[in-house]
Amino acid sequence: VEGIGYDFIPTVIDKRAIDYWVKTDDDESFAMGRNLIRHEGLLIGGSCGAxxxxxxxxxxxxxxxxxxxxxxxxxxxxxxxxxxxxxxxWMEANGFSMKEINRTCNEKGYYAKLYKVA
Incomplete structure (x- = not known):
């Protein structure tokens, strides 16, 4: 994911202020981002999907x-x-299969209405 996909933690971050870390991959980040755009009308980028x-x-x-x-x-x-x-x-040309993106959305429950996650 452009902008956040680098494999390092900034040295200025105070790790004590973080309660929980989650690492996501490009497939699930783009899948969630596209789901939010399509189903919730939120015009967001890939980092928001992550x-x-x-x-x-x-x-x-x-x-x-x-x-x-x-x-x-x-x-x-x-x-x-x-x-x-x-x-x-662009997604297909860069190795992201739309079939795989849809499978990821279904598998992870990303098509659920966001306010009904729990």
């Missing part, structure tokens, strides 16, 4: 139930990605 995919994993792994809230901040918009991860042709 953020939401990580939130889904956090919710499932920690069994966050009804009546609980998880806050998620989206740091970008789709403006810079109109010809990239939002474009089926």
């Amino acid at each position: 953020t939401m995919a990580g939130a889904f994993r956090f919710i499932k792994e920690n069994k966050i139930g009804a009546g609980k809230r998880v806050a998620i901040l989206f740091a970008d918009s789709s403006r810079n990605y109109m010809s990239k991860n939002m474009d089926d042709s």
